[in-house]
Amino acid sequence: MEHTTVLLNEAVSALDIKTDGVYVDATFGRGGHSRKILEHLGQEGILVVFDKDPEAIKIAEQLALDDKRVLVVHSGFKNLVYELQRLNIKKINGILFDFGLSTPQLDQAERGFSFRFEAPLDMRMDNSQGITAKEWLNQVSEQELAQVIKVYGEERFYRKVAREIVSYRENKEIETTKELADLISRTIKVRHKGQHPATRTFQAIRIKINQELEEIKIVLPDLLNVLDSGGRLVSIAFHSLEDRIIKQFIKKNSSPEYHPKWVMIKDNGRQEMPLRIVGKPIKPSNEEVSHNYRSRSAIMRVAVHAGGVSDD
Incomplete structure (x- = not known):
């Protein structure tokens, strides 16, 4: 588009x-x-x-x-x-x-900004430098993750989302946008009609990755x-x-x-x-x-x- x-x-x-x-x-x-x-x-x-x-x-x-x-x-x-x-x-x-x-940033699957596509979790504005969302998400502590989702995503269920992400990655790294979005969808329900359950968490991670x-x-x-x-x-x-x-x-x-x-x-x-x-x-x-x-x-x-x- x-x-x-x-x-x-x-x-x-x-x-x-x-x-x-x-x-x-x-x-x-x-x-x-x-x-x-x-x-x-x-x-x-x-x-x-x-x-x-x-x-x-x-x-x-x-x-x-x-x-x-x-x-x-x-x-x-x-x-x-x-x-x-x-x-x-x-x-x-x-x-x-x-x-x-x-x-274009949202619609280019390979950028990893959107949960609408199956793509690697990247989310960097400048994809030539810095840590990717995948790298950060798979090593961050549950406490810090919860704080990021709360503050940057203004997500009501921030503790629940953070807990489920950390629990999931104990068995397998989270690698793709769809994998993360599906995990969040199984964890919480939408607050507003038409809004995907992962919207606020994706926003929070993107803001964190790009400071x-x-x-x-x-x-x-x-x-x-x-x-x-x-x-x-x-x-x-x-x-x-x-x-x-x-x-x-x-x-x-x-x-x-x-x-x-x-x-x-x-x-x-x-x-x-x-x-x-x-x-x-x-x-x-x-x-x-x-x-x-x-x-x-x-x-x-x-x-x-x-x-x-x-x-x-």
């Missing part, structure tokens, strides 16, 4: 693109947002794209061959500051995060230094774990009550904060959801760098 970019026009509009600005697509994916950004950039503009997925990088490099405004970085966005310094870029005018998996939430927590404070005054932060999250991190970060850096007394005070007595919230969170329209069901859980938040000081 072809990947359909979520909140395409809304996200690019939220960046408020300057024709000669420097922008970052921190999650290139299959390039939908990047191509739209390029439509608004002038010839002096620059677009830096990041991705860990080798398949995404191939597409990005082809785009860069056709458009010299594009600079490609094969890396997770946690290395944002280092990579921008390497490119001799000191400030950016906007950055976009789209935290969802791309449709997804940790990467977000690492990069956010760096944005306060690399975003130019007036620069935009645009994030699209697909589950509450990601969105909660973004929401709390923006609130912390835009609300005076979160800050100590030594934060800069303007003459009018108001604390000068680094961020300002732009509008309300945006969700896909009913029309978009009808054409792309996977967009249904997306939520977009926007903030602008206001030039203040952070306590991070």
